[in-house]
Amino acid sequence: MLVGNGDGFVSCDCGRRHWGLFGAAGLLLSDPRRGVLLQHRAGWTHEGGSWALPGGAVQPDETSAQAAARETEEETAVPGEAFRVLAQRADEHGTWRYTTVLATVLGDAARPRVTNAESTALRWVSPADVADYPLHSGFAAAWPELRGQLDRRLVLLVDAASVVGPRAGDGTNDPAGAVARLRDRLAVLAGVGVVAGDLDLDGVAGAAHWTWWPHVVLVAGGPPGEAGAGIEPAAGIETVAGGDGGIGAAVRAARAAGPGDHLVVVTAADRRREPVAEEATAVVDPAVLRRLLDACTPV
Numbered sequence: 001m002l003v004g005n006g007d008g009f010v011s012c013d014c015g016r017r018h019w020g021l022f023g024a025a026g027l028l029l030s031d032p033r034r035g036v037l038l039q040h041r042a043g044w045t046h047e048g049g050s051w052a053l054p055g056g057a058v059q060p061d062e063t064s065a066q067a068a069a070r071e072t073e074e075e076t077a078v079p080g081e082a083f084r085v086l087a088q089r090a091d092e093h094g095t096w097r098y099t100t101v102l103a104t105v106l107g108d109a110a111r112p113r114v115t116n117a118e119s120t121a122l123r124w125v126s127p128a129d130v131a132d133y134p135l136h137s138g139f140a141a142a143w144p145e146l147r148g149q150l151d152r153r154l155v156l157l158v159d160a161a162s163v164v165g166p167r168a169g170d171g172t173n174d175p176a177g178a179v180a181r182l183r184d185r186l187a188v189l190a191g192v193g194v195v196a197g198d199l200d201l202d203g204v205a206g207a208a209h210w211t212w213w214p215h216v217v218l219v220a221g222g223p224p225g226e227a228g229a230g231i232e233p234a235a236g237i238e239t240v241a242g243g244d245g246g247i248g249a250a251v252r253a254a255r256a257a258g259p260g261d262h263l264v265v266v267t268a269a270d271r272r273r274e275p276v277a278e279e280a281t282a283v284v285d286p287a288v289l290r291r292l293l294d295a296c297t298p299v
């Protein structure tokens, strides 16, 4: 265990004491074939003997996701390269916060084993069986909500022309350049994450205490003269040509690639066609996306 200056107990507004001066975080690691990774907590820990997630105190120089990944590697030997982080849920107490970071395994690199004294066992458990375990009280309370989001991505499908406009909305008369700048700003947003409530996704992708790191699909190009043909992909950003089918074809392809994903389509009202409404989880106005981009990347 790394002993840092985030380690210590907090007397919380809720009347209890919690571990982590800057809050605590845990990793809910899911493997669609094996289940979710649970940790049997050592007897000396808080609520010792119960089952919960690998995790621990957040250090002052860390995000919750970084803390969850570090603690998981310390306790299970599963490195950060073995999974993809999809979302996080914050249990906010006012003076303290517990953040559950949801991740899906990549390939076969996740081979957990007990590596320190905080756990007595690690076990892949089918989601259907989790509630049968004697769970840590905080995890037990959060589990029903967490279970509904396992292995689901937030896919943000952006109709480039509707955001930058057919004539390069930034006034430079450089449509391809405008879409490339949009792509780069989306890459920043994908790294920072999106609060579900800020995209009006409270009902479909968790409430305001959920943050998602979206997979972005940028639909650029299409009818002759439209903005953005030939845009190269960037880190975390998939680019697809609009083509003759427009965004309808891109939306159908995204839905086929991830039937359980939260597929959020950003396009203007006059560009919404049948497949968009049928396949999308939500359709949001370009103005909503522009506000999010302005908040995390200076224009």
Ligand SMILES: [Zn+2]
Binding pocket: 012, 013, 014, 015, 016, 018, 093, 096
């Ligand atoms: Zn509390």
